[in-house]
Every structure is written in C-alpha cells, then in structure tokens.
Amino acid sequence: MTTLLPIAIIGTGIAGLSAAQALHAAGHPVQLFDKSRGSGGRMSSKRSDAGALDLGAQYFTARDRRFVDVVQQWQARGWVAEWTPSLYNFNNGQLTASPDEQVRWVGSPRMSAITRAMLGALPVNFSCRITEVFRGEQHWHLQDADGNSHGPFSHVIVATPAPQASPLLSSVPKLAGAAASVPMDPTWAVALAFPTALETRVEGCFVQDSPLDWLARNRSKPGRDTQLDTWVLHATSQWTKQHLDMPKEAVTEHLLGAFAELIGCAVPAPALSLAHRWLYARPASAHQWGVLADSDLGIYACGDWCLSGRVEGAWLSGQEAARRLLEHLQ
Numbered sequence: 001m002t003t004l005l006p007i008a009i010i011g012t013g014i015a016g017l018s019a020a021q022a023l024h025a026a027g028h029p030v031q032l033f034d035k036s037r038g039s040g041g042r043m044s045s046k047r048s049d050a051g052a053l054d055l056g057a058q059y060f061t062a063r064d065r066r067f068v069d070v071v072q073q074w075q076a077r078g079w080v081a082e083w084t085p086s087l088y089n090f091n092n093g094q095l096t097a098s099p100d101e102q103v104r105w106v107g108s109p110r111m112s113a114i115t116r117a118m119l120g121a122l123p124v125n126f127s128c129r130i131t132e133v134f135r136g137e138q139h140w141h142l143q144d145a146d147g148n149s150h151g152p153f154s155h156v157i158v159a160t161p162a163p164q165a166s167p168l169l170s171s172v173p174k175l176a177g178a179a180a181s182v183p184m185d186p187t188w189a190v191a192l193a194f195p196t197a198l199e200t201r202v203e204g205c206f207v208q209d210s211p212l213d214w215l216a217r218n219r220s221k222p223g224r225d226t227q228l229d230t231w232v233l234h235a236t237s238q239w240t241k242q243h244l245d246m247p248k249e250a251v252t253e254h255l256l257g258a259f260a261e262l263i264g265c266a267v268p269a270p271a272l273s274l275a276h277r278w279l280y281a282r283p284a285s286a287h288q289w290g291v292l293a294d295s296d297l298g299i300y301a302c303g304d305w306c307l308s309g310r311v312e313g314a315w316l317s318g319q320e321a322a323r324r325l326l327e328h329l330q
C-alpha cells in the first residue's frame with residue numbers, strides 16, 4: 001500500500017474547508033494552515049462580554065442547487081438556522097419596512113459554528129502565517145513567518161483573499177498575476193451592546209446615502225445571547241477607504257452617530273462597543289473563474305473572489321478546487 005502525501009490547504013475560511021472536506025471524503029489526507037487562532041476567516045465571530053458577535057458575514061443566501069443541498073444538511077445537523085429578521089431599508093433619510101421572501105441563513109449559535117463543525121478533527125496548524133510556497137523536485141513545501149518549513153505535500157490549495165494569495169502563488173506567475181488583478185475592498189465593522197432594548201422593530205437594515213451600508217440586531221439571530229441588545233454596523237467600502245487608518249474609537253463614534261441618526265429612536269451610550277477593520281472584505285468585482293489552477297504542477301487557488309464574493313461563492317470555489325484536483329489525479 002502506498003502512503004499518500006497530504007495536500008496542503010492554506011486558509012480555514014469556508015473555501016479552504018469546503019475543499020478540505022471534499023478531498024478528505026475522497027480519501028486524501030489534508031493539512032490545513034491558518035494565520036489566525038481559529039477557523040472561519042470572514043465568517044468568524046468575536047467573543048465578547050455581550051456574547052458572540054458576528055462581525056463579518058451577517059447571513060447568507062443559497063441559490064446554487066449544490067449549495068442549497070449542503071445547507072439543508074447543515075441545518076439537519078444544527079450548524080445553521082434560518083434568520084427571519086424584520087427588514088428595513090434606509091434611503092433618502094427615510095426608514096421603511098422592506099420585507100421580502102428571501103431565505104437567509106446564519107451559523108448557529110454563532111456564525112463561526114459552521115466552519116468549526118466543518119473543520120471537525122481535520123489536522124490544522126493555527127497561528128501559522130505561510131509566507132512562501134515552493135516546489136522541490138517533486139513535491140510542495142511551505143515556509144511560515146516563524147521560519148519553520150512544512151512538507152512535503154503532493155498539492156497545495158491557497159484559499160486566502162486574493163491580495164494574500166498572490167505572493168503565495170509566485171512559483172506560477174500566471175496564477176499570481178490573476179490573483180493580483182483582483183482588488184478587494186475594506187469594511188469597518190462596529191459592534192454595540194445596549195443594556196436595555198432599543199425601541200425599534202428594526203432587526204436588519206440595508207442603508208443608502210450614509211457612511212453605513214448595513215446594520216443588524218445581532219441578538220435577533222437564532223441562538224444568540226439575548227441579555228444585552230447587540231448590534232453590528234458595517235460601513236460602506238467608500239467610507240472605509242476614506243477612513244482606513246482612523247483610530248477605532250473615532251470609527252465607533254462616527255458610525256454610532258450615523259446609526260443614531262437613522263434608527264429613529266433614542267440611542268443611549270452603549271455598555272460595550274468594539275470596532276474591527278476587515279482589510280480584504282469583498283472583491284471589488286465578481287469573477288466567474290471558479291478556481292485558478294495549474295493542475296500539472298498541482299497548485300490551486302480558491303475563495304470568494306473566484307466567484308460571487310459571498311459565502312456561497314466561497315464554498316462553491318472550494319468545491320471546484322477539490323473537483324479539479326481529483327479529476328487530474330484520475
């Protein structure tokens with residue numbers, strides 16, 4: 001019996017884990033790496049005194065049949081639940097109810113529950129920033145920021161945002177160039193917790209003509225801690241770019257001010273506030289690549305930026321990376 005070399009996967013966001021699960025299911029050993037202390041990437045949740053707060057992805061929709069099917073399996077296992085917020089729209093200074101029929105999903109009891117469950121017992125190195133990916137005579141090797149080498153690996157899947165993928169793809173200039181051509185826009189996120197509930201029916205709101213793009217009542221999502229009235233605000237990409245290096249306290253003050261202006265009820269001082277800057281929040285434009293690949297060399301890049309820039313696109317891109325890799329092995 002021959003021993004298969006593991007496949008290295010850099011990034012434990014939903015794209016990397018989607019690929020990992022598919023390869024593991026096909027009988028291939030994988031080894032995951034992430035620079036963060038936990039999995040989830042932009043679907044991670046921040047633990048706080050007000051419970052877990054979803055600072056990145058707020059909810060997701062499922063339109064592709066393959067993703068619809070997997071989300072149903074996640075629901076059956078209790079990893080996700082449907083969120084049915086009382087939705088509003090803020091436009092031209094008017095806050096109006098904006099109900100619709102769209103099904104929206106969230107991780108349960110927090111967004112990070114999905115990737116945590118997907119990771120399961122797969123082998124992973126956290127707090128391990130990969131700085132170099134190189135090919136020896138036959139196999140792939142990785143170098144991390146602490147100077148450690150990892151390998152050999154039969155294949156490598158880079159599942160990070162495009163600007164972070166580009167340097168890791170430098171051994172295949174065509175792939176590195178494609179990743180470098182995808183700018184990603186930033187998003188400032190602010191979480192607030194109020195000791196008494198705000199007197200509003202709003203649970204989610206799409207916002208126009210404001211520094212804000214979106215706001216959500218975090219505690220209205222299923223399974224969340226409901227002791228405090230928690231909210232998450234997202235700034236527009238444009239406002240974020242203009243205030244990229246603003247101190248967190250000032251960002252919180254500005255976005256809290258914008259929130260108080262539009263929400264239409266008294267907003268007391270929050271008991272807790274925190275700000276997080278997502279430097280690579282969303283691709284500036286969508287692509288239909290699915291995956292970037294050099295199958296002969298055995299290197300692949302996947303992530304939301306290869307498709308729709310949403311959770312669904314990231315998951316599908318991870319599936320596509322695994323599919324292309326397995327196809328080439330046959």
Ligand SMILES: Cc1cc2nc3c(=O)[nH]c(=O)nc-3n(C[C@H](O)[C@H](O)[C@H](O)COP(=O)(O)OP(=O)(O)OC[C@H]3O[C@@H](n4cnc5c(N)ncnc54)[C@H](O)[C@@H]3O)c2cc1C
Nearest residue numbers: 011013014015034035041042057058130281303304310311
């Ligand atoms: C503020 C915000 C709001 C959003 N809202 C929504 C929404 O409501 N609905 C929706 O569908 N989508 C939303 N998205 C987008 C969604 O979160 C992403 O499309 C999806 O999570 C991307 O997954 P991914 O696996 O491609 O990348 P990521 O989740 O970014 O995962 C990449 C991983 O790679 C790791 N990494 C990076 N570089 C290295 C390195 N050198 N070495 C090791 N590890 C590395 C990172 O730590 C990270 O864990 C939102 C995103 C943000 C930021």
Ligand SMILES: NC(=O)C1=CN([C@@H]2O[C@H](COP(=O)(O)OP(=O)(O)OC[C@H]3O[C@@H](n4cnc5c(N)ncnc54)[C@H](O)[C@@H]3O)[C@@H](O)[C@H]2O)CC=C1
Nearest residue numbers: 060061087088089098099100102187206234281282309310
């Ligand atoms: N802030 C960030 O960095 C990112 C935010 N992302 C957001 O994630 C969401 C995911 O998109 P989908 O899965 O397609 O979800 P969706 O179908 O709920 O929303 C898509 C878009 O349609 C609009 N919209 C939908 N429903 C309503 C409504 N009831 N009233 C008014 N407008 C509505 C709204 O503009 C929204 O952005 C979008 O809102 C993206 O803007 C995606 C990626 C990054």
